[in-house]
Amino acid sequence: MMVIGSIVLLMGVALSALSAFGVWRFPTAIARMHAATKSASLGLALVVLGSGLAASSPGIIGIAALTTALLFLTAPISGHLLGRAAYLTGSTDYRFDALAGSQPIALRLESPSRADFSLLRWTGLIAIWVLLWRDFSVGSILGGAAVGFIIELSRRSTANPVPVNIPALARFSLFYLVALVRSNARVAWEVATPFQDDIDEAIVAIPLSVASPQAALLVANAVTFTPGTLAIELAGDPLTLYAHVLHFEGEAELRSEISRLEKLADAVFTRS
Amino acid sequence: MDTVVTVAQIALGLSALLAIARAIRGPEIVDRIVAVDLVLLLLAAGVGSEAAISGSELYSAIAIVVALIAFVGTVLVARFVEWRDVP
Numbered sequence: 001m002m003v004i005g006s007i008v009l010l011m012g013v014a015l016s017a018l019s020a021f022g023v024w025r026f027p028t029a030i031a032r033m034h035a036a037t038k039s040a041s042l043g044l045a046l047v048v049l050g051s052g053l054a055a056s057s058p059g060i061i062g063i064a065a066l067t068t069a070l071l072f073l074t075a076p077i078s079g080h081l082l083g084r085a086a087y088l089t090g091s092t093d094y095r096f097d098a099l100a101g102s103q104p105i106a107l108r109l110e111s112p113s114r115a116d117f118s119l120l121r122w123t124g125l126i127a128i129w130v131l132l133w134r135d136f137s138v139g140s141i142l143g144g145a146a147v148g149f150i151i152e153l154s155r156r157s158t159a160n161p162v163p164v165n166i167p168a169l170a171r172f173s174l175f176y177l178v179a180l181v182r183s184n185a186r187v188a189w190e191v192a193t194p195f196q197d198d199i200d201e202a203i204v205a206i207p208l209s210v211a212s213p214q215a216a217l218l219v220a221n222a223v224t225f226t227p228g229t230l231a232i233e234l235a236g237d238p239l240t241l242y243a244h245v246l247h248f249e250g251e252a253e254l255r256s257e258i259s260r261l262e263k264l265a266d267a268v269f270t271r272s
Numbered sequence: 273m274d275t276v277v278t279v280a281q282i283a284l285g286l287s288a289l290l291a292i293a294r295a296i297r298g299p300e301i302v303d304r305i306v307a308v309d310l311v312l313l314l315l316a317a318g319v320g321s322e323a324a325i326s327g328s329e330l331y332s333a334i335a336i337v338v339a340l341i342a343f344v345g346t347v348l349v350a351r352f353v354e355w356r357d358v359p
Contacts, residue, residue, distance in 0.1 A: 006276045009324060013280040016317050020287035023294050023310055029302040032294070036306050040313045044339060047280070047317040048332050054273060055327035063332040067320075070336065074343040078309070081350035086302040088354055 005054025012046030015039045015184060022191045027199060029086040030244045034230055035191065037079040038183050041071040076224040076231065083232040083244060087203070096202035096248055099233070122152050162212050168267035175264055176222055183227040190246065202248035203232065206258050208239045215265040216241075222261050229254070273325060280321050288314040305349050312342035 022035020045068040052060030087099065122145075129144030130136060210216045216239050220231040223243055233242040245254065288311050295307035320335030 002273060005324060006273065009276065009280055009321060012317065013283050013321070016314055017283050017287040020290040020310060020314065023307055024290045029300055029306065032303060032306050036310045036313075040310055044313050044317045044320065044335065048320040048323070048335055051321055051324035051332065054276075054324040057323075057327050057329065059329040060323050060327075060332045063329060063336065067332070067336050067339065071339060074340070078343055078346040078350065081347055081354075082302060082305060085305075085350045085353040086300075089302060090300060 001056050002054050005050045005052070005056075007050070008046050008053055009050025012043045012048075012050055015043035015046065018188050018191055019043060022187060025191060028201065029090055030083055030230065030232075031199070031201060031246060033079060033082055033086070034228070034244075034246055035187055037075045037230065038180075038225060039187050041075040042180060042184055045071055072221075072225075076221040079224050080220070080231055080233070083230055087232055087244075094202050096204065099203050099205070099242055117152050117155070122148050125151060162214055162269040163271050165268055165270060168264070168270075172218065172222075172264045172268050175261075176225065179222065179226045183225055186227040199246070200248045202245050204243055204245055204248070204251050204254060206241045206243065206251070206255055208234075208241055208258075208262060210239070210262050211266050212269050213239075215262070215269050218265040218268065219258065219261050222265070223258065226257070226261075277321050277324050281318050284314050284318045284321070288318075301353055302350075305346055305353070309342050309346045312338055312345070316342070 016039070019035045019039035022039065023032045026032045026035055045064065048067045049061065049064035052058075052062075052064050125148030126141060126144040129147060130140055133140050133144075208216050208219060210219060216234060220234050220241055223229050223231045223241065228246045230244045231241060232244050234240075235242070241258070243254070291307045291310045291314065295304045295311065298304055316335040316338040319338065320332050323329070323331035323335075
């Protein structure tokens with residue numbers, strides 16, 4: 001266990017070091033973000049997981065799972081916001097820029113439509129709270145109920161609720177995992193080889209044909225973690241995904257990869 | 273195990289120096305945000321690796337908190353950068 005843990009820990013450290021090298025070496029802000037968002041998140045998750053394995057502590061491994069989940073929720077969000085800020089304030093010349101000439105991307109906060117209270121979700125929040133504290137007393141449950149109630153009350157939904165298909169979600173996660181490993185290998189390759197010479201950044205537009213906004217969100221998140229692409233904006237009607245690519249080889253190839261993602265994401269939100 | 277963690281922490285420290293160098297050189301504010309965000313993630317990894325020796329969950333919990341602070345900070349500053357020129 002100790003050996004496996006050490007190996008996982010050192011792999012995480014290697015990925016973290018790699019992303020630091022990438023942030024140092026890559027020529028533009030968004031290119032640096034490719035290194036930072038993809039490798040550093042996985043690196044941190046692996047370091048925590050490796051420590052848990054090395055110490056043979058189920059508690060730490062549980063926290064590692066939580067870290068992984070949180071990082072994979074947060075990294076695409078910060079990547080998206082930073083990418084937008086970098087695009088709007090930066091002065092990079094793109095050989096191909098699908099966003100050029102369009103209106104400056106505006107903040108589109110849809111007005112919250114209705115409160116969305118779910119007893120099931122509330123119970124789930126209480127369960128998470130109690131498990132995190134590992135304290136099964138009445139006080140802990142009441143505390144969780146209070147915090148969960150506030151979270152549920154402040155929750156607003158703008159999208160229609162959709163059923164989640166668990167087997168399809170598992171398939172999507174598997175695809176996501178493979179893409180993640182591939183994209184980290186790609187970043188490693190970019191960092192290790194002379195990069196400045198063949199840099200060919202571009203912003204491409206990919207119209208999405210997904211059935212629900214939830215599926216569009218999944219696709220955008222996954223695009224941030226697929227090799228060489230970073231989702232910058234999701235806008236318009238029909239929904240169009242604007243992505244930054246490190247090496248522009250035409251939109252066709254990217255389209256076919258994303259249509260695969262769309263099918264997988266749509267399957268997650270259809271009743272089986 | 274001690275050796276592994278020491279090596280890991282030295283490597284993370286050197287990486288953080290590289291990221292700090294990028295934060296100083298910039299040139300644009302977004303470059304600095306990316307670099308500082310990375311420094312915090314490396315810090316989280318350094319603290320989290322300590323758990324391998326002590327077996328204490330506290331270090332992993334601190335790592336999560338640092339990573340989340342990095343996220344919140346990044347989001348805040350990215351929003352600020354985007355909107356500071358808007359009248």
